[in-house]
Structures are given as C-alpha cells and as structure tokens.
Amino acid sequence: MERNQKLYLQDSFAISNETVEDARGQIGNADLVDHSRRLHKRLWNVAEGVWCFVGNGLSNQTFIEGPEGLIAIDTGECTEEMTEALVAIRKETQAPIAAVIYTHFHYVAGTKAIFASEKRDDIPIWGHERITMNRRSYGTELSAVASRGLIHQFGIALPESGIDSVINVGLGLSYRNPEHAPFTPGFIEPNQTFTKPLTVQIAGLEVHMSPAPSDADDSITIWFPDLGVCVNNLIWPVLFNVFAIRGEEYRDPRILLTGIDYILSLSPEVVIGTHGPPIIGTDRSKAEITRYRDRIQFLWDQTVRGINKGMNLEQLTQFVQLPTSEEESYLTRQFYGLAEHHVRQIHNGLRGWFDGSPAKLFPENPSARAKKLINGFGGVEKAQAIADEAFAEGDLRWAIELSSVLLEYHLSFESNNEDAIERDSKLLANCLRTVAQKTTAANIRNWCLTYALELEGLLNLERHRKHRFSRSVVMANPPSSTVHALRVLLDPNLAIDYEQELRWEFENGETTGVLIRNQVAIPTDGKDAHLAIRLSIETWADLLSGTLTLSDSLISKISTSNTSEEITKFLSHFDLPSLTQ
Template identity: 25%
Template sequence: MKRAICLIPIMLWASGAAAQDAASEATRAAQAELAQRLPLDDPRDEANVLRGKIAEIPDGVITGKDGRIVWDRRPYDFLNRAKAPDTVNPSLWRQARLNAVHGLFEVVPDKIWQLRGYDLSVMTIIRGKTGWIVVDPLLSEETAAAGWKLFADTVEAKTGVLPIRAVIFSHSHSDHFGGVGGIVTPEQVKKDKIRIIAPHGFSEEATSENVLAGPAMGRRALYMFGAILAPGPTGQVDTGLGPKLSSGTIGYMEPTETVPARGATLTIDGLAFDFMDAGGTEAPAEFVFYIPAYKALHTTEVVTHNLHNVLTLRGAQVRDALRWSKVIDAMLLKWGGSAEVAMGSHHWPTWGAGEVRTLLTNQRDAYRYVHDRTLFLANRGATLHELADQTPEAAVQGSDFSTRGYYGTLNHDMKATYQRYFGWWDGNPANFNPLPPEESAPKYVALAGGPDKLLAAGKDAIAKGEYRWAAEMLNKLVFAAPDNQAARAALASAYDQLGYQAESGAWRNYYLAAAATLRGNAVAGGTSNGQSRSFISAIPTAVFFDSLATRFDAVKGAAQKGVFQFVMPDSKESVAVVVEGGVEFPRYGVTDAAPTATITLDRSTLDDVMLGQAQFPALMQSGAIRIEGDRMAFLSWFAMHPPADPRFNIVVP
C-alpha cells in the first residue's frame, strides 16, 4: 500500500517524554485509504448485533464475592463515537463497537438466548423440554454467575424457574468452560444428574494446553490481549475476537460424556442435537452442532465474525487451515440448506438461510485461500517472510467483514501455514543458525557507523512513514544498548504507528504494549485470572510431572543422578522420576524397585502447592510429605527446579 510521506517528526526526540505519539500523516493516510475501500457503513452487522436485546447489566460492571471488579465496560465509553479516531484502524473500530454491545439477547423466540459482552466469549442458553441447556459458560465463574442472574431475572421471571439439565463445552479453550462453577456446582451436577457434554479428547486438552508452556504463553498473552494497556483511543480498544479477557476465577468440571470423533445425534432434555466433530481446527478438541427443531446452527469457534488465528500470537500448536476449510464445507453441505440462524462462541448471530449459507461459504473460502496461496507460493520458492507480502487479501475480504483479519491475519496465518509444512527455517543456510539478537545487534550498530547514525536512520524511516523498516533497525539498537532512551523512544514511536494502523486487535495490542514497555508506562500487573482448585485438580498428574521436568536446570543439575519415586495415596498414583545426565524423565504409573528416595504425598497436597497455598519445606516439617531414603539427594534435586520469571523481557534484552 502506498504511504504518504511525513516531513515533520511527530515528537520532540530530545525531550525524552514518555507520552504516546499522535497519528502521523502516513498513518492518517493509511486509515483514510482503508475507510474509502471498505463499506464501513454497511448496516447489517449492527442490525444483527442489536437484534433481540432484552436486558443488560448496568454499566457492564461485574464484581466478585469479595467486591473486586472482574469486568468493567465503563472505561470503554470512548467507543460511543461513531467515527474512528486517527489512532485506530477504522475497520477495527467498527468491530470494537460491535463487540462492545453487551446484554441478554433472544436469538430464537422463546427458545434460544445469548449473553454477549460480559467476557471474551459468548454464553448460549437453550430451552429444552423441561429445563435449560447452557453452552460455553464463559471464562470466569464471576462473569458466568452475573450473566446467569441477568437471564434468571429477565427470562425466568416470566417463564418460571427451570432447572439446568445440561452444560455443553463446545471446545477445550478455557474461555468456554472456565465459568461453569458460576452456574452449577459439582454437588448439583451429581444430585440432579446434570449432563456435562464435551468433544472427545476434551479433558486432556482443556487441562494441559497451557501447562507445559504456561509461563511463556501467559507473558505473551499480556501483550496480545492488551492487558498491560489502559483502554482508550491510543490503547486497548478490543481483541477482535471479543472485548477483552475477564479477570475472575477459572474453574473446571469433568464431562459426564463425550461426543465421539464420528459425531453423534444426542437427545438432550427432549431436544435433538446433531454433533459434527471439528477437532484440529480452532481447537484440538471441538465440535459444532445443529438443532433441527429450532433450525439453529452453533458454529462454535470454527466460524466467527473474523478471520481466526492459525497460530495465535500468545503461542500454541499450529492449526490446520486445510481441515478448517473442510469442516466448514461439511457444515455447509449438511446444514446450509436448512439452518435459519448461525450462532457461535464469539460475536453475534447471523439470521436467514441465505445469509447463513453465505457466511459459511465465505469463511470456508477464507481459510482455503490462506492454505492454498501459502503452498502455491512456497512451492515456487517463496519463504515464510516473503509469501505474505506477495499475497493480496482474498476477494471476499473486501466485501465480507466476517472474513477480515480482526484476530488472525492473512499475514501471520500464511506464515503459520508455512511453519506447519516446512518449520521455522526458510531454507537459506544463512538463516539456519543465525546469531542471537543480543550478539548480532552490536555488530549491526557498528556496521551502521555507531548508535547515533543508526538512530538517525531509524528516525528518518519514521519520518518517511516506513515504520516496519524503522522498527527493524531500531530494534537492533535497543538490543545493543537497552539503556539508550532515545533509541527506546524512537522504537516506541514506530510501534505506535504500526499499532494504530493494525486492523487486527491482537496486532494492535502487541505493538502498543511493546511501546508502553519501552516507555516504562505499561499498566502494572495487567489482567490476571485465578485458577480454582477444580481446575488445578483436573490437571493430569502425568502432565504436572512433565511440566516439572521442563523446569529442571540441566546445567546446574548435570551431575545429579537418581530415581525419585512419588507415591500419592489419595489418588492411588505413582510416578518414578529418573534423573541422569542433565535430563529428568518422569515415568507415570511406574514403581521403581530401588529408588534413591521415596516421596509420599497426597495429590491434594500437590494441588495445594500448585495453588500457592503451601510450600514444600513447611509440608515436610508438618509430615504432610514423607521422605524415605536419601533425603539430601531429594532436596538437592528439588532445588534444581527454579521457578520461571513470569515477567521476563520480550521487547528488550
């Protein structure tokens, strides 16, 4: 895209001020060009967003039992203005305003309702023959409880109080099951025989996805979701997928039944549900379903009102864009002629049989375009960083906002697809084993003629509106001299403009959070979620010990050797941890004949440690942990597991 040239620098570089920049002339030109190219005044999405609204939580404020605010939409009142400010991509502004509408909505009269705008995700409530069927009870118990209260006060006040007969977890991401404890208790599930229905593989995936790589994923998520940014026209406005993450308590309940890979038709409280497996698309364990009696299709997170991530910026295993497109086509073939409403786990519904078919067709084509264009170009020699720049957006993206890159982008989805097939390397031996950034950066600075010249070149690139090039240069300078405040300020300015121009909420948040980090004015702490005992207890013991092994300091522990046998009487589990040569290997379910030490503790005690409610030394003194054998060898080995720093640097060395 052609950029206008900004002849006047947009801040006083020598001032050292920490304030964010205004939108540059180049950014304003980019915003205007996009606004002119897209039908931003198309009223259909707004009509669908507002359709069926019957109630809302005042000011969109939700607090926990302790009075702590876990959800607050008041700081986002700036979204009330229709016209986008220059500091926000006009297409993202449109999406943010749509996502900002919150309340209880009637989707199918007297049959289906949705609670939207009270978490990143959407909770759906379906009337069965004798009670309610709840789909995806949000991320936090507090937001789910508040949403359920709004439903009860509004709908049940007219229909009478009915029991919850079933809860459906559509897939294995925590923003779709973590709030379950806010609507039902384990005691209710057992007493009332409430069905908890999930896709096959759900239990393992739901409790293990973020355990092994949790610290790094959590740190990057602060940037991706803008949790360390203040809301505002120069800060966090939306994620693209939804408003933001809630900051309540994440819980868990084990499914009472799962839907097999072949799919199934289940009768739930007298209502037929036709399930189709969608595992390996947006989540490893996922399904979509159709309710023939209501002609309603639940597309889960396979079809939403944006192009999704093939590889999320927080980190995850690369998803399969080809399978994604094929699952959508299967939905189109099976239900595209009968569904009169499509609703997902995010965003708003689509009504009308023709509109549903169009939605499915366009979404299918968007993911197929990502996949096929990647391989078309890769098979002709394009590398990971070349193919995205060579690819114009798909034709459908110019007319259908549901396919635009508000969350995932064509750019990084194509790179992810390349990675899925070819890995991280582009085939060029110069890039096979490059120097780490902290080693190469000083050499680049010297090659440029010193820090002053490189800084001047970076500022010149900014003045010309060449923000990607400026960021590439100035990042070298910051990594060579992280205390160079002028370099940090200049790089932050480049990130400001890249963030302002980004159509993806995730890209915007990451750029602007990086700028805030460089300036030292990131919001302290950011959004945090507490994991409940139900969630921690559900983590498989084998996964916990695999995670523990990733914390083993192989350098300091290279001389360690032994077998440490763990016995957990309450769960009747055993794990033998073999340590030798700087490697720690847990053997789940194994009892070693001659261990170096045997450690006996209940799994519930291990949960206390994971929740931060107990420490190993105190538990050893109290007798809650018993050690037989070489006690000093165990203590020496245990000391080789330093905790990860959850605030490690990302944008500076």
Template identity: 30%
Template sequence: MKSMLTATLTASLCVMLAACERGAAPAAAVDAPSPEALTEHSAEFRREVIKVTDGVWVAIGYGIANSILLEGDDGLVIVDTMESRQAAAQVHAEFAAISRKPIKAVIYTHSHPDHIGGAAEFAGPGVAVIAHDDVGAHMDQLASELQPVITQRSLHMYGTKLPQGERVNIGIGGFLNLDAESTLDTVRPTQTFGEQLDLRIAGIDLQLRHAPGETDDQILVWLPQRGVLLCGDNFYKAFPNLYTIRGTRYRDPKRWAASLDAMRALQPRYLVPSHSRPLSGADPIASVLTDYRDAIRYVHDQTLRLMNRGLLPDEIAQQLQLPPHLAASPYLQPFYGKPSWSAKSIFAGNLGWYSGDPAELQPLPPDAQAQRIVALAGGLEAVDRQITAAIEAKDWQWALQLSGYALRVAPQHAAARDARIAALRALADAETNPPARDWYYTSAHTLAGDFSVPRREGKPSAAMLAGMPLRVFFDGMAVNLHAEDTLDQVIRVGLIFTDPDARYTYTVRRGVSELQAGIADDVALQVRVPTQVFKETLAGLRSPAMAIARDFDMERGSKLDFVRFMQLFEPQ
C-alpha cells in the same frame, strides 16, 4: 491430423501456462480497515442476551466469548462457559432470569480457556459435561507445559494490562474478563466423543459433530428441529485466526474449510458463533459461510502455489491478499486473523521452520548479528542518527528494527529505548488488527517500565486442580527442570501420594526427567504427601516452603534435601 491437433493443443497449453508463470502473484491491494472501522466493530460486542429463536439465547459482551443457553422441556443446556468463574456468574444470573429450569448439561465447543474457564458455575454434581475426546489433553497442555509462555503472550495480544483508554476491542470480543483475582474453574468433560454424538437432553435433539478448525478438538452443535447451528470458533465476524500470534500448533486450513463445508451442508436457519453476534436466514448464512470457506481456501491454496514457486515465507506474506470481493466482506475484516500471518503459518505447517534460503540454515545468533549491523552502520551513534531519521520519516517499522539492534548491543541505551517506545506506540496507533495493536502497546508499556506481564493470570480452583491428572503436573516439572544444574547428577525421588493413592519414582538423570510407576529400591529421597497438596503447591496456590515443612512427610532423606530437589525446577 490427430498429431497436428495434439501439437496445437500442446503449444497453446504451453503459451497459456507460460502466461500463468509470468502472471503476478495473486494480489489486489485492498486498504486495511480504518481505526474508525475498528471502533465501530465494538458494537458487535455490546453487552446483551439475545433471543435467537424459541429456546435459544446467547450472552454477548460479558467477556471475550459468548455463552449460549438452550431451553428444553424440563431442563437447560449451556454451550460454552466464559473465561472465569466471575464472568460466568454474570452470565448465569442473566440466564436464571430467563429460565429457572435445572441445568442438565454443559457442552464445550473446544478447549480454549475462554470457553471452559467458568464451567463450574454451571456444572454442579450430576451435570453432564460433554466435549470432544481431545479436549482434556489440550486443556492440560495449556495448564502445564505451556502455561507461562501462553499466558504472557495472550496478555500481550489481548492488551489485558493496558489502560482503558488504549483498548478498543479485541476483534472477537470486547475484552478478556480476567485478572489476578479471577478464578479458573474448569470442569473436566464427563462424556466425550470422537466423530459424532447424537443426544436428547431435556427434550432437545442435539447432534454433535467433530469439526476441526480453529482447534483440532472443535465441534459443531446442531439442533435439527430448530435449524440452529452452534459453530464454536469455526466462524466469527473477523478474518479467521488461521494463526494466532499468542502461539498455537498448526491450524490446518483444509480441515477448517471442510468443517465450513459441513456447516453449509446443514443449511442452518440460525447460526450462533461463540464470538460475535448470531445470524439468521438460510440464504444470508449460506452466502457468508461460502465467503468464509473461500477466504480460507484462497489463502491456503495460493500460499502453496507461491511456496511451490520458491517464494520465502515473508515474501508470500507480503504478496498475498484476498481478492477484493472477499476483502470487502464485513465478515472477513482482519480484526482477528490476517492473511499475511496465515500464509507464514501455512508455510511452516507444511514445510517447517526452514525457509529454503541457505543463509537461514545456520544464521548468526541475534546478538552477533546486531553487533555486526551496528558496526556496519558505523557504530551506535550512526545507528542513533538512522533511528532519528526513521522516526522523522514515520518509518516506524524500520525504527523498531534498528532500535532492536541498538538495544541488543547496548541494553541501557536510553535514546534507542525511547525511540523504540515511540515506534511501538506509532505502530499501535495505526494498527487496526487488535492483537497486533495491543501487542505493540503492551510492549511499549513494559519497555517503559509501566508494568510487567505476569507468567500466570487467575487462580485455578482447588476443584479444577483435583480433576487434573497427576501426569499433568509431572509434565510441567519436566519442562521446568534447570537441566544445566544436573548434568553430572542422577537423583531418584520416591513420591507416595495419598487420597487417592499413587506411587511414582521421579528420576532426574543428567538434565532429563523420567517418571516411572512404583517406588524404585534405590531412591535417595522418599516423601509422602496428599495428592491435592502436591497439586496446589505446584500450581502456586501454596508456598512450597510452607507446604513442604507442614504437609510433606519424609520417609527417606531430609526435608532440606527435598527442598533442594524441588529447587531444581523453575517455579510453575
């Protein structure tokens, strides 16, 4: 009897499982938002200082992110500080009109530049700057090793160089308040923590909690007496940026969803994100946060399911869509992140770059692939005809891909370039995800020669550079070495820094840098330089030729040889 029951159960389970196997991948087509919906989304960022509840204000629309003011008995706390000194000054003026009490502390919800770039506006001497333990290291990496590529990609994604008429909003803010004249004025944290920090500042009880999500160094700021939760970038009114197209290390959706669960458990009566407008009411907040975490878990879990069934990243991206009840949520519109991009990131975050298709193990390089595809099509003229047909059919993505092959084979080919610009503009016109839209428009303009996108935007303040460890500048040098010029050389340079004093030996050994403390006996060159001069020279605030001529003192070897040594590195 028992075995019959087992057999029946097993059989029915098999049938059920087989049915699941056959079932289509989770998908229910939901239309992308309309261009009008994106335009309406701009209302989210209209410039305003909103009083959330007693003692809590949030400034919206002064740049990409919000800045939050907490008023206590005898002082103020500022949470997040905008992207530049100039943007922060505008917010500071608004906050000063609300309260003249002294600022006691600045809190960073995380290390992204749009939350820390204007800190010096608020954080004078004696003001505590509080953040997660890892914020300093993340700040440094963005400011040195990855600075050029992240800057260029950010300016594409935020459409910072686009003419006014082509911008709508950037999904989580109206615009990025940054140009070549902007001052980047971050202050390094003076107090950090790992998991939890409870504080009383100006009579305000603050509970800070590590809450990894959009970044690993994200924190929550919870005001238990007032039921106010400041959630940084773990929630905003757009589908979460589980992957950002400007490039990022892996954002683990499971940890992000767990942080949302921690937020739900607090049962906040007010929710103040660092982008988009605040929410109030325990029930609506609970409902929105539940949808938000469900959307993240859905995308994560179903991506893994499809990975386990052997689908390739692009197949998963194409299939995966939110269930209709989540896709319809005004808080989950793909105005910033997208489920499709998230799926590819989740694939890479768990399995790395290899899709599993052996043709992608060691593929032809892009130029060779383009040559063969053009030949396969019957030559460039044949490709031109296909591009024209794609444009006429409004098959913009195909026109974009085809024109890419043609331009790899013939970079000066005007017809392909013009078609590519037309395709990029058409894709941008139809796109309602601002990062993609702005990237298409920016690419169209750079291809047309209207403008170029700089490798650096805004100038770091001298004070910000002074706060950065020397190690950061050496990290930047290492990844900017012209390795190919040094493959048969070993060059050792002694660097003596003054004010504060430090001594290093920088070795370039056949394509690789090594930094050691102290001055080695066999250095070919030895130079003495004030620490700040060295930092400002590497950060582009001083001309290297001028600085070396005037402020670098040679103790061994010639200045000309030292200039030659510095020319082994790409300008940072």
C-alpha cells in the same frame, strides 16, 4: 524465480489509515473502533426458543429450549459470567436446564453456577473426550509463556483508560468482563464424552454433535435439525486466526475447511458462533460462510503456490494478499490477527521453519550481528539518524528493525550507556504505538502497546518470564500432571553425570515419579525409585506455587525414609526457586 511487484502489505497497517478516539480515550483504527458495536452486550432471541448472549464475556452463552428443558451451550470464563447469563435467560423462560454442552475447552469455567442455580449435581454435560485433558495441560508445562502470551494478545496489562487502553479484543470487548471479578473458577468435567459424530436426544430435541477441530482439537459443531440452528466454533466475527500471536499449536486450514463445508451442507437458518453476533437467515448464512471459507482457502492455496515458486517467508507474505469485494463483511476482516502472519504459520505448519533463504540457515549471533550492522552503517549516531528518518517518513517496518538492532547493540556492548538505551527504547516504543493505532487487528494493537509500555518502563512482565504454577491449577489436576511437568524445568548443566529416580506418594493414594538420566527428566510411575517422599496434594500445591519452600516442608509436611540431603539434591536440579530453598 518470479519477482513480486505488489505493494507491501497495506492491509496490516498503513500510515494513511484513519485513526479515531474511542469512549475511554483509546486511539486506534477507525474500523476496529467501529467493530466494537458488534460485540456489545445483548441477549439475541434468534428464533423461538433460541437465545445467544453476546458481549457478556469473551465468548457467548447459548440457550436452546426443548420440550424437556433448556440446553446451555458453553459457560464462560467464571461462575460470575455464567450467573449473569442465567439472570438474563430467566427473563425469557423459566424452563429448567436439562443439559450442558461444551463446544471446546476454552469457555467452560462457569458450569458450577448452573448446578448451584438448578440445585442439582446430576446434570448431563456433553463434550469432546479431550476437554478435560486439555484443561489439565493448560498452565503446567507452558505456564510462563502461556500467561505472557495472553497478557500481550488480549492487552490484560494495558491501562483502563487513555490512548493505550483496550479498544476490543476482536472476538469480544475484553478478555474478561471486569464486572465479573473476582472470576471464580467453576469448571465441571463433561460426563458424556465422545470422539466421533453422534446423534442423541437431549431435552427432547434431536441433536447432532460432530468433532470439528478449530483453535482447539476438542471443538465440536452442534446441529439441531428440527430448529435449523447450528452452533459452532469455526465461524468467528473476524477472519479466522490461523496464527495466534500469543502462540498456539498449528491450526491447519484444510481441517478448518472440512468443518466449515459441513456447516454449509446443513443449510442452516441460524448460525451461532462461540464469539460474536449470530448469522440469521439461510441465504445470508450461505453467502457469508461461503466467502469466509473461501478466504481461508485462498490463504492456504496461494501460500502453497508461493512456496512452490521458491519464495521465502518475506516474499510469501508480500505475495499472498487477500482479495476484497463490495460484499465484504466483518467476518473476513482482519480484526483479530493479520493475513501476513497466517501465511507464515501455514508455511511453518507445512514445511517447517526453514524457508530456503541461505541467510537463515546459519544466522549470526544476535549480539554479534548487531555490532557488525551498526559498524556497517557508520556507527551508532548514523544508524540512529537512519532509524529516525524511517520513522518520520512512516517506514515503520524498517524503523522497527533498525531500532531493535540498536537496542541489541547497546544491551550487548554498551551496558552502561543508559541514555542510548532509553533513546532507542523510546524510538521502538513510538514505532510500535504507531502500528497499534493504525492496524485493524486487535491482537496486534494489544501486543504492540504492551511491548511499548514495557520498553518505556511503565510495565514490568519479568515475573511472566519465570515458570510458575498456579495453586488452583495444581489442586484441580491429578498430581502426576504437575510432577511430570518438572521435565521442562530441569537444568541440564546441574544434572551432568547424575542419575536418580524419585517417587511421590500422595495421601490421596496416587503414586508417580520422575527419573533424572542423561540430563533429562523422564516421567515414570515411580515404582522402581530409590528415593521417595510422602505428602498431601495441598503441600505439593503450596510448594509449586512458591508459598512453601522445600526446606520448610521437609521439617513437618513431607516425610521420607531417605535423608533430607538426598531429596534436596534431587529436587535442586529443577529451575524452580521453591524447590531449591
């Protein structure tokens, strides 16, 4: 196989990268600090009757004025965010809001502010058919890892000031604008949905809307041919994130390229993204978007080329390194994620987790591997000395790997050696903090600092390693969605030789069920269940969110024709404390 002679991934982080101090004392890569200026709050008047509010939150709010009123595109993370956007636009125009369009399901939680401002409840809301479904699934089956991923990626738990505080989050200044607390949810379901390209008249304007999967499968591109304006969720103010460190479903670059090529075919005069400043001018838009799409194709093509050469993941990430040019702009910089991680994701999306390396086919138990490695180095003190030397010399990849092995060893075989655990936790934290200060990628900076602070005992994220249901999520979704989410909470060891079905009868008339069989929990309609309970959605929300226990609810809030013991036994198979108390 061809051997790669390239230097290893200087783009991800390098000791030689310049670091600076930002306004709140943050220490970080100079280019990442400079990137913040593009994300500052500003209402861009990009053309007559076209405005884009950047920096109000993580996403933009866009307004297009037609003969019959304003079209509001995306409504932010909360009603407070959208209220501020409305205050800003009302300084420019008093045209009534004739319609709302959602680009995808992520930034649509401020819509109630529009309805309140307009004193109407019949405003058309356009969006992809999957938006409501995606909103419902968010925070149910994957709630623990999803919340933990957001905390790490966006630095939500980082201090408000000091060296470890957030510089920016790549796509915006922060995950949520703190000025918008308490972040009141205000999502309203779209009432004009579609799954295929369509052309309609909205507010007196011709509007083309086309599905364009991006970081969500319900993303659309919006084209206003009379204005030469394209609004989309494909062109970001960073190199597109094929891989999100918080964890997401695979984003296939081939699908992204199709959507971007469509935008190029329009020859737009103005391109407005979900995030970041607009791109103004036909020639500039063409040049910037062409380079942007070509960098994404480069990642795909060269990863596949390396796979065909028989490279494993580590060799691939060294092999595929993005080209640069003097014309390079922020749109292709690694300010959000890193190319080496995108390469890994492309491999996994195309070929799965196994990269052909024999050592990864049947890996050793992590604890046993750590013990063998430490013994192979000549003991703990020798391994620590090697890790210290690696850190001192700036060999951060090796220092991180070895300090992680040392920690696994201590936690597995020296549970009482608190001094050694503290020592090597500090070393790993120092390694991660150094990476955070050198990398251009906001996601990586935030992830490394969050992990480092937890190692140092300054953060405790244990509650995010337990499955939790938000009461507001339970109340906002059909009861069946959260009942059926119990499938991922079944403890199979408790369900050996147990088979039974329970029906939930909610006071709003919905009926649903779960069947436990062969150590899995199967969603059903509950019609054939032997066991049944009747309750309100409010009681179910209190039970799932932990404000009410099963034993208490069976006294007065849940009725059943079965015995309490039968209901308790069924629900005791699920790994949720409120169902077992």
